[in-house]
Amino acid sequence: MLGRKKKQEEAEVARRDAERAEQEAREAEERRPPQPKGQPTPRRKDQVAARRRPLVPNDRKVARQTQRERTRQLREKQRIAMETGDERYLPVRDRGPQRRFVRDWIDARTGVGEWMLIVVLLFLFISLAVPEQLRIVMSQFLWLLVLVVLVECWWVARSVRRKIEERFGEKEKGIRFYAIMRALQIRRLRLPKPLVGRGEFPS
Numbered sequence: 001m002l003g004r005k006k007k008q009e010e011a012e013v014a015r016r017d018a019e020r021a022e023q024e025a026r027e028a029e030e031r032r033p034p035q036p037k038g039q040p041t042p043r044r045k046d047q048v049a050a051r052r053r054p055l056v057p058n059d060r061k062v063a064r065q066t067q068r069e070r071t072r073q074l075r076e077k078q079r080i081a082m083e084t085g086d087e088r089y090l091p092v093r094d095r096g097p098q099r100r101f102v103r104d105w106i107d108a109r110t111g112v113g114e115w116m117l118i119v120v121l122l123f124l125f126i127s128l129a130v131p132e133q134l135r136i137v138m139s140q141f142l143w144l145l146v147l148v149v150l151v152e153c154w155w156v157a158r159s160v161r162r163k164i165e166e167r168f169g170e171k172e173k174g175i176r177f178y179a180i181m182r183a184l185q186i187r188r189l190r191l192p193k194p195l196v197g198r199g200e201f202p203s
Helices: 002-031 044-051 060-084 097-108 113-126 132-168 175-183
Strands: none
Touching: 097 132, 097 175, 113 132, 132 175
8 A cells, every 4th residue: 555655646746747847848938039940940858858957967976086186186275375375275273364473473483382292202201211310300390391381371372462463453363372372383393384484573
């Protein structure tokens, strides 16, 4: 019973689609300008077929390949933008004149925070091969370094806010956190890559 009912519903849907297609063909034929003499009148079947357009490409494999190629090209442009600073293809978090200014200002200075990761890694390796007393001294030095980095982060956030307000009037949301995170990164590993040298502060 269920199968018979389903077939009847499918037949009804097909019948309605056919009627709709014929109706559209008749309306199109009524709107069509008169056919020039000497040319054959197109059949209604051909007109209906010409009006139908696939919603998706017939060859899905070609469509997937095209999409993959577009994605690959976009990623390549984004990779190049990370090296050249091209605003068109940078991630949203790196776009805008304020963030460009912050990157240049951070990259022009030499800070303690950018060496923090290297110091921590050295401490972990060296602490495995030194006596207990020396390890305690190294731990105290490491905590002192952490304190210095925290103070530096506060100073960077304060300086960035002041410079942004002087230059642009109103700072963007999250700009101070953006500056702190870049200041804590090793210069060689920063993305987008630095475009200014040490001491080349933006004017």
